[in-house]
Amino acid sequence: MQDTKGGRVSSGGYIYQLFQRQNGTSVMVNRGWLPKADMEAHRDAAPSPASSKVETIVGLLVQGEEEKTFSPPNEPEKRHFFWLNQPQLAHAMGATEYVPVLVDQVAPDDDTERPAGEPCRKAKQNYLEFYMTPWKHATYAGIWFTLAILGTGMVVTRFRPAVTRRVKPVHR
Numbered sequence: 001m002q003d004t005k006g007g008r009v010s011s012g013g014y015i016y017q018l019f020q021r022q023n024g025t026s027v028m029v030n031r032g033w034l035p036k037a038d039m040e041a042h043r044d045a046a047p048s049p050a051s052s053k054v055e056t057i058v059g060l061l062v063q064g065e066e067e068k069t070f071s072p073p074n075e076p077e078k079r080h081f082f083w084l085n086q087p088q089l090a091h092a093m094g095a096t097e098y099v100p101v102l103v104d105q106v107a108p109d110d111d112t113e114r115p116a117g118e119p120c121r122k123a124k125q126n127y128l129e130f131y132m133t134p135w136k137h138a139t140y141a142g143i144w145f146t147l148a149i150l151g152t153g154m155v156v157t158r159f160r161p162a163v164t165r166r167v168k169p170v171h172r
Contacts, residue, residue, distance in 0.1 A: 011036045015119050018093040018100070019055070026100035028090060029057055032107075032119025043079065059103035060127060064089075 015031040034042060064086030072082045076092040087099045107121040 013039045015039075015042065016089060016093070018090075018095060019057070022054075025098075026090075026095045027057075028086075028093065028095075028100050028102045029059065030062070030102070030104045032105065032121040034119050057103065057105050059105040060124075062102050062104050064102065 012033055012035040014033050017029050017031055019027045019029055021027055065084040067083050067085070074081045074083065074085055074088055076088055079092070081089060084102075086102055090099050104127075105121055106127075107123045109124075
């Protein structure tokens, strides 16, 4: 399957990691997206022991998501999160006292190629992109309004009672 920009579309998931700050509070960091094969390898790998090295992370503060009507339920015991419930994710990671802040780690500014198995991150400029341009939105709105009007006309035509005309016989 191809997306609209010509690239390949594949399933996968985001990698979240819990960090302890120097003041003792926690931060959940979205490390990036991995394709399904790499995600399964990451999930099956033994967890790395907590290190005490200091790591600097450049990222943006983000909020969790609200469950939508047709969203499947999260399965924290399987580590499957279909929508980002920040308190639930924090509890699954072991931080139960409070909900840590959530940070999306951004891609480095250099154009170096991403090593295999490393998560794919968004660049800073991608956070300001809008995926729906006003022109495309107006086109979609026009299509849907046209379909609604045509559909209404078809229903009215189909279920309108038939008009019967009485023809008077002509006497000669």
